[in-house]
Amino acid sequence: MTFGPASRLGVALFEETDPIEFIPGQSDDAKEAIIRAVYRQILGNAYVMESERASVPESQFKNGELSVREFVRAIAKSDLYSSRFFETTPRYRFIELNFKHFLGRTPKDLEEMRMHSDLLDNGGYEAEIDSYLDSDEYQATFGEYFVPYLRGYKTDAGISMVGFTHIFAMQRGASSSDLKGSLSGISPVLNRNVINPTPMPVVAPSAGASGDGWSFQESTTRDAGLTRLGAGAGDSGKVFRIEVTGYSSPGKVNRISKFRRSNKVYYVPFERLSDEYKRIHATGGVISSITPC
Structure with a gap:
């Protein structure tokens, strides 16, 4: 069991869970576990009904026709992902969730947000998805056979402390959901804090035993309340x-x-x-x- 800050800030599960990798020759049960892990990461821990599952890409993955990365791509371009995170949310909420779901981190700055906004305008939805999965960062971090995972709370070279604080606003504990679990609703969580860029208070999630910080939501103005x-x-x-x-x-x-x-x-x-x-x-x-x- 993880103790200390990881347990208090809601990332203990991610610390205790090793990255999930597909290895050729694995059993059907292992492949099914990978499929579930992909749904959990790419859909932001939101519940998926049996009728919503992508049966064709699942079958192709189990038969060895798709790598983990290509299975992730299929889910990301599906109506399931589009209807939950693209069609019903503002542009910048969609983009910040894409960073979290596909790269396991938050946007570094306004320029990254602008670049992906321009890509949506000029290339469309599928080009936006491909930009994450075909990036050097994705290949270097996850490759073809690792399921993407949350990593923005770790201290890596080149990652600013601003991004470190932002991930705790985006990830409110292991039981939270990107579909319904945000106090901001469908509004961007990071908002002006990416534009500045500005660190955000790191507050324990609702899953904490004491409930401290469960209701935390950043003020919409500096002197609200x-x-x-x-x-x-x-x-x-x-x-x-x-x-x-x-x-x-x-x-x-x-x-x-x-x-x-x-x-x-x-x-x-x-x-x-x-x-x-x-x-x-x-x-x-x-x-x-x-x-x-």
Whole structure:
């Protein structure tokens, strides 16, 4: 079992599961396990009914006519993927999910997002899918026979800390679903944080035993839910911005946020910082960031 940050942040399952590779000569049961793993990764852990499964590509894979990569391509170009993530979502939500599903990471910056947006305009849906699966990055990471997996939370050379924080906003625990599991609905999760680029608070997912951070959703404006405690700075001349999430209704079976927005922002003079810290925790809040102003 994985302990420490991995277990608290919802990536323990990915740490404990070795990458899945197809090896020629494997049993039908092993091939079926690979098929299930592909559905789980490419469809963002969303449930797939038996009638929705791609029976022809599955048969071709089992018969050795398709590699894992080509089976992934078949699922990605299917009506199942298109109807869930392309036809019903905004463009940038579709693109950020493609990065997660096919490369196991989030977009690095605005330029990557723009490039894929232009590709959708000029090449269409299938060209967008091919751009991930035919990329040097995909080949170097997964090749022909590995099932793609989540990897953006790992510290790799060339990967910025911004992307590291973004993956935790995109992946809210091993039981979350990209189809229905996001508090943002069909809106892009990363949004302006890719444009800037800006790190996001890393908050434990709903699967945590304490439920801390379950309701976290980034504020749509920097000062959404703002409360100013005190008029300006204190004797030290310093003011701190505290962003809080995870407020709950005591005594309820389901922990429901008291606020329409999951975040609450407080501006606090330095002299009152310790008292406010204690008050927030006493009322069930979880501090996601404290930054000097």
